[in-house]
Amino acid sequence: KQEVTQIPAALSVPEGENLVLNCSFTDSAIYNLQWFRQDPGKGLTSLLLIQSSQREQTSGRLNASLDKSSGRSTLYIAASQPGDSATYLCAVRPHDYKLSFGAGTTVTVRA
Amino acid sequence: NAGVTQTPKFQVLKTGQSMTLQCAQDMNHEYMSWYRQDPGMGLRLIHYSVGAGITDQGEVPNGYNVSRSTTEDFPLRLLSAAPSQTSVYFCASSPEAALVTEAFFGQGTRLTVV
Numbered sequence: 001k002q003e004v005t006q007i008p009a010a011l012s013v014p015e016g017e018n019l020v021l022n023c024s025f026t027d028s029a030i031y032n033l034q035w036f037r038q039d040p041g042k043g044l045t046s047l048l049l050i051q052s053s054q055r056e057q058t059s060g061r062l063n064a065s066l067d068k069s070s071g072r073s074t075l076y077i078a079a080s081q082p083g084d085s086a087t088y089l090c091a092v093r094p095h096d097y098k099l100s101f102g103a104g105t106t107v108t109v110r111a
Numbered sequence: 112n113a114g115v116t117q118t119p120k121f122q123v124l125k126t127g128q129s130m131t132l133q134c135a136q137d138m139n140h141e142y143m144s145w146y147r148q149d150p151g152m153g154l155r156l157i158h159y160s161v162g163a164g165i166t167d168q169g170e171v172p173n174g175y176n177v178s179r180s181t182t183e184d185f186p187l188r189l190l191s192a193a194p195s196q197t198s199v200y201f202c203a204s205s206p207e208a209a210l211v212t213e214a215f216f217g218q219g220t221r222l223t224v225v
Contacts, residue, residue: 004153034213043201043218089153091214098169099144099203099214101153 002027002094006102014110019077021105023090028068035064035075036089038104044089048075080109113137117202117217124192124224132187132220134202140215142205143185147171147198148219154201160185192224 003026013019023033032051036044048064050057050073056065061078077084087104094100118133136143144159146169156169160179174196176188185204189196202217 009151032213036216041219041221044203044216046213046215049213091154098156098159099146099154101146101155103151103153 002030002092002100004090004092004100004102006088006090006105008105009103010106010108012108012110013080015080015082017080017109019075019080019084019107019109021075021077021088021090021107023073023075023102025071025073025092025100027094028071030068030092030094033064033066033073033090033092034099035062035073036091038087038089040087047088080107082109082111085109115202115204115215115217117200117220119220120218121221122223124189124222126192126194126224128192129188129190130192132189132200132202132222134185134187134217135183136185136202136204136215137183138204138206138215139182140204140206141182143179144169144203144214145175145177145185145187146201146203148201149198157187157200189222194224196222197224198222 005024034049035047048057050066063076066073087106089104091099091101115136141162145157146154148154155171158177160166200220203214
């Protein structure tokens, strides 16, 4: 059974600092990994999707890396802003139809 | 561009009551699924469907039923609500059963069972 872990559970940084969010998974046989953002009381917004054949994906200030063999992904957010405050979830899609989620990292960016 | 629409957004039920959470998508996606999200835990898969007329169980299916009579709709039924089913429920869809596509999520239904 795929286990997905996100450490730390919560993170507080001053505005302007770079954010590094970690995601690890136990079974490297995955098709892709997806990073989501969730604001309080809201749904999930997809940030980045990395296919298993890719090593990284970038969108604006966001960069996600994937090391499938070691079961790790990292989401980097450059020059953090208060608007980046949210919970960030990673999810892996193994060789079936079932996304497996981590519990998330709650980020607070202090102005 | 509606995407994935869930109704209602909030619901309070008494123990033993039944209800249906609605999910509809207008993107012609084949694959749809239901998750529940509880504090401190990741989203857990309840049921999923790879196309109209086809459903299967996920990680936590007990107490829930689903059907998929059309491509657009994937309702989740609670036959006899229990306090343990208090949670936030998310519906998701993907363009096809192929595994390389991203998932799109609805805004969630916050359910409280008293």
